[in-house]
Amino acid sequence: MDKYQPNLNRKLLAVKILLVQLGVLGATWVSLAANGAIRFIIPSVACLVAGTAFFLIFSKWAGSLARQHNDVVNSQARQMDELARKTGMFLRERAQLIPVFVNQLQETVKQTEEAALGIGEGFMKIVERARSQTGRASDVFAQFAGSEGNTSLVDSSKKSLREVTGSLEDLNGLVREVLSDIEVFMRDAENIKSITTEIEYISDRTNLIALNAAIEAARAGEHGRGFAIVAEEIKKLSERTNKAVVEIQRIIQKVQSDIHSSHSRAEGKISESSRKTSNAEEIVETALRNLDDAVRLAGSKLAALSREAETLVNDISGIMVSMQFQDITRQRIEHVTAPLATLKEDMEGLSGSIGDMEKSMLDRFDGGALAGLYTMKSERDVLARTLNEDAKAVANERDGGEIPWAKL
Amino acid sequence: MGKTVMIVDDSASMRQVVGFALKDAGFDVIAAVDGKDAVGKLTGTKVDMIITDLNMPNLNGIELIKQVRRTDGYRFTPIIMLTTESQESSKAEGRQAGASGWIVKPFTPDQLLGVVKKFIR
Known part of the structure; x- marks a missing residue:
């Protein structure tokens, strides 16, 4: 249904x-x-x-x-x-x-x-x-440029370079002292030379006295015979003195000549050394200035790098926000x-x-x-x-x- | 010794963002995926500040705040809520539960740190 x-x-x-x-x-x-x-x-x-x-x-x-x-x-x-x-x-x-x-x-x-x-x-x-x-x-x-409280490679290098130039200066000073000592020697040699002149004068006068004594001894005859012997000895002594003076003068002359040569060479060396030291100092100062410039440049580059890194961090923080x-x-x-x-x-x-x-x-x-x-x-x-x-x-x-x- | 901040959020990306900002500022960070996880991790740990999302599974932000305030040693610990612009009612509810402040998403690290540093340094 x-x-x-x-x-x-x-x-x-x-x-x-x-x-x-x-x-x-x-x-x-x-x-x-x-x-x-x-x-x-x-x-x-x-x-x-x-x-x-x-x-x-x-x-x-x-x-x-x-x-x-x-x-x-x-x-x-x-x-x-x-x-x-x-x-x-x-x-x-x-x-x-x-x-x-x-x-x-x-x-x-x-x-x-x-x-x-x-x-x-x-x-x-x-x-x-x-x-x-x-x-x-x-x-x-x-490590390279140093930081607060730490000695850097640059600092130690600068110190070493300054020590080297300082040593060069010290060496030059030492050479100057030696030169000064040589000059003292030269003055002493000149003094000795003047003394030998005096000794030579004394020897000549002694020889003259011996000659006069011999004359006087001869005139005294038999009584002057002993005195003649003394005069003869004095004359020999005077002659030996003269020879010694001549030898001394020759040696002094040679010493003066050697010292003078050494002095001249030392003067030449110290002049060259001073010039080289001056050049070395200039080179070192230039190198240190360049090093300082390089350190400053590296520092500014590093600061820029740090800033860029922070900028990167900030940018990424922004991206993280977007996440x-x-x-x-x-x-x-x-x-x-x-x-x-x-x-x-x-x-x-x-x-x-x-x-x-x-x-x-x-x-x-x-x-x-x-x-x-x-x-x-x-x-x-x-x-x-x-x-x-x-x-x-x-x-x-x-x-x-x-x-x-x-x-x- | 650094301060420790706990971030509670079911979003892994939010935990990551907050953790990144806080770690970058020098804080130690503990992450929890929800309120229940946070309550578990608070036990036996000293946390100086809690930053929590509101909408989370298992135990939401408001309930977490209430539980934290009932926990010995955390009655006065600063708690910051992560909210959106449309959560005005949640802000009021959070304040009533015991939250110390809030920050609206999305936020910048500076905004986050500004709020955090109001409470801890």
Whole structure:
């Protein structure tokens, strides 16, 4: 029996009851008329017959009309059933896709987060390396140029160079002292020479005295004989003195000559040494000035390097700030996935209220259009994983279980 | 001895960003992935400041603040909330729970350090 028939029959029964009531009303009216005036009997009977005829005709017409109406209603109902079934299938089909989209979004969040972390770690390593390099450069510079409280290679080199030039100066001073000593020797030799002149004069005078003594001794005769011997000895002594003086003078002459040569050579050497020392000092001072310039240049380069490293750190800090986009993106995607879960539940509920699902739509999505749409392996993995989970859920539902939407 | 700051956020990138800024400024950093993790890590550890997100699984920021304030040794520890511009009501709720201040995301390292150094040096 058609499920819409009882409803129509109830309506027809109501019409029949209404007509019976009209008939009873007519009979009552006839009864009243019979009691009141006989002239109303004939029209009343006529009315009653007409009403009965009308009732019979109308009942037949109404039955035919009701059948037609039932056919139309049943046809529409079947169409509505089909439409509802298709709508339910459509909703169920779309609802099955929502977890796929949600999982794709969650996978995107995960991949973005991993990428952001990787980028962040990379930038932090850049910062560490920049600081490490600047630190090492500073250490090398401090070792080379010195830092507060520490003696540097440059300082010790400058000190050594100054010690060398100082030693050269000392050496020159020593040579000057030697030269001065030689000059003293020369003056002493000259003094000795003047003394030998005096000795030579004394010797000559002694020889003259010896000669006079010999003359006087000869004039004294025998009495002067001993005196003559003394005079002779004195004369010999004078002659030996003269010879010694000559020898001394020769030696002094040679000594003076040697000292003079040494003096001349020493003067020449000290002049050359002074010139070379002066040149060395000039070279050392120039080298030290160049070294200072190089140190200052290296220092300014190092300072520039440090500034650039700090600028790099600041830039990277700015980039790290920008990395917060990932958190913002994640939150925004979560703001999409949460309503999607609710939407899926609504669609499921609506689908359930429309009609029972006779056939799972999962079979229609086993690698169909979405698999063709998704180009990345990870996307296809999410699709496959989600459809498998939903296939299990549908199987559970067929067995009387519940779909675990809580996983969203 | 350096001060220790705990960053509590379920976003790994936020933990990384905050950790980078704080470590660069010389602070020691402890990271926790949610409120429950933070409560566990606070036990037996001296933390001088806590910076926490609000929306987190397991134990959210507001509940974390309430639990921290009930913990011996952390009643007066500065707690900074990481909020977004649309979380005005959460700010009030956080202050009521015992938060010391807040900072709105996204923020620069200078802004973060400015807030942190208001409470610890």
